[in-house]
Amino acid sequence: MIALSQRSQNVTPSSTLAITAKINAMIADGIDVVKFGAGEPDFDTPDYIKAAAIAALDAGLTKYTPVPGTPELREAVADKFKRDNGLDYAPSQVIVSCGAKHTIYNILQAICDPGDEVIFAAPYWVSYPEQVKLAGAIPRVIDTTPAQNFCMTPEQIEAAISPNTKAVLINSPSNPTGTTYDVETLKQIAEIIVKHQVYLISDEIYEALLYDGATHVSPASFNEATKAITFVVNGVSKAYSMTGWRIGYTAGPEDAIQAMSRIQSHSTSNPTSIAQKAAVAALTQPQDAVEEMRQAFEERRDVICQRFDEIDGVSYVKPQGAFYIFPDFSEHYGRKLDGKKIGGSMDITDYLLNSAGVGVVPGDGFGADNHLRLSFATSLTEINRGLDRIKTALQ
Numbered sequence: 001m002i003a004l005s006q007r008s009q010n011v012t013p014s015s016t017l018a019i020t021a022k023i024n025a026m027i028a029d030g031i032d033v034v035k036f037g038a039g040e041p042d043f044d045t046p047d048y049i050k051a052a053a054i055a056a057l058d059a060g061l062t063k064y065t066p067v068p069g070t071p072e073l074r075e076a077v078a079d080k081f082k083r084d085n086g087l088d089y090a091p092s093q094v095i096v097s098c099g100a101k102h103t104i105y106n107i108l109q110a111i112c113d114p115g116d117e118v119i120f121a122a123p124y125w126v127s128y129p130e131q132v133k134l135a136g137a138i139p140r141v142i143d144t145t146p147a148q149n150f151c152m153t154p155e156q157i158e159a160a161i162s163p164n165t166k167a168v169l170i171n172s173p174s175n176p177t178g179t180t181y182d183v184e185t186l187k188q189i190a191e192i193i194v195k196h197q198v199y200l201i202s203d204e205i206y207e208a209l210l211y212d213g214a215t216h217v218s219p220a221s222f223n224e225a226t227k228a229i230t231f232v233v234n235g236v237s238k239a240y241s242m243t244g245w246r247i248g249y250t251a252g253p254e255d256a257i258q259a260m261s262r263i264q265s266h267s268t269s270n271p272t273s274i275a276q277k278a279a280v281a282a283l284t285q286p287q288d289a290v291e292e293m294r295q296a297f298e299e300r301r302d303v304i305c306q307r308f309d310e311i312d313g314v315s316y317v318k319p320q321g322a323f324y325i326f327p328d329f330s331e332h333y334g335r336k337l338d339g340k341k342i343g344g345s346m347d348i349t350d351y352l353l354n355s356a357g358v359g360v361v362p363g364d365g366f367g368a369d370n371h372l373r374l375s376f377a378t379s380l381t382e383i384n385r386g387l388d389r390i391k392t393a394l395q
């Protein structure tokens with residue numbers, strides 16, 4: 001057999017894929033499964049955004065665009081950063097890529113050399129460690145606890161920084177925990193990062209989905225010194241329910257943005273021309289649809305929390321943003337359920353799927369085996385049906 005690259009062999013397949021395949025196979029067999037696995041909003045893309053894409057097609061905008069995005073979209077992104085985050089960027093400091101996942105990939109490719117280290121928290125988004133490794137760098141994972149709201153402390157970050165550190169990656173609001181950093185902590189972290197002159201990658205993809213009246217603050221807005229070393233990552237997937245359109249973007253230091261553009265020019269080139277037009281509409285039109293979806297998520301968050309309060313042996317941190325809850329099920333580990341011993345998040349995921357007809361995502365893939373991730377990007381009816389089943393299954 002001809003050998004595959006070390007690089008490809010070092011990539012762990014997405015842990016969520018196996019379980020998703022299994023859930024879908026069961027549904028195809030006619031089995032009733034309540035799904036909490038979705039990593040995307042369940043709403044359709046708002047009509048005015050779709051209309052912009054249709055108009056782009058009719059206008060024949062079906063050709064290559066400039067690699068880092070159309071001038072119109074880069075301008076719209078710069079305007080968005082000004083309007084929502086109080087950040088001044090020239091369009092030349094903005095690059096649009098094929099989803100924020102691709103944005104982070106390009107950042108890591110542009111800044112990391114072999115042996116460099118990138119610091120981020122566990123529980124983490126599944127792609128962070130793999131993308132760091134694909135850039136030849138080393139993940140430096142900081143374990144966080146529910147008691148610290150799943151946020152890295154400034155002390156933990158300072159202790160983890162070494163001469164090899166290239167960047168610190170922060171995701172607030174977080175997937176999979178739904179937690180957010182408070183501004184004071186973020187300020188202290190930013191100070192440390194500035195002191196050590198490493199990059200800050202701030203994944204703000206869930207910015208628009210915050211609850212209890214909270215407002216989002218980007219660390220880049222603290223001061224010029226922080227802004228100079230920060231990549232503010234965002235995109236249209238989560239705020240506008242546009243996951244399939246594949247538009248993400250970042251603003252950051254101009255030399256790095258140019259490096260990312262060079263890399264993108266030899267891989268994907270521009271993101272889809274039509275999707276770019278849709279993203280312009282999303283960012284520049286009135287934002288009422290975003291607020292409507294946010295309110296629906298907040299109501300669902302409240303219901304899923306209430307329902308978990310009724311279940312013994314499961315604790316959770318109340319999500320402050322995004323559309324995930326990440327409860328600790330470990331009190332049930334060691335039990336024998338349906339004749340099988342529950343050893344960890346994989347086992348309890350299997351048990352809930354096979355015995356209760358509930359599809360969740362094991363915490364293992366997020367670096368937190370005591371936990372399960374449930375997405376509440378589903379209807380209140382489904383949330384109630386699913387939580388009824390979990391309650392019964394654990395009794």
Ligand SMILES: *Cc1c(COP(=O)(O)O)cnc(C)c1O
Pocket residue numbers: 098099100101102125171174175203205235236237238243246247248
């Ligand atoms: C969904 C998600 C992204 C990126 O999504 P795209 O669809 O690629 O824009 C980035 N970070 C986190 C934490 C996410 O959950």
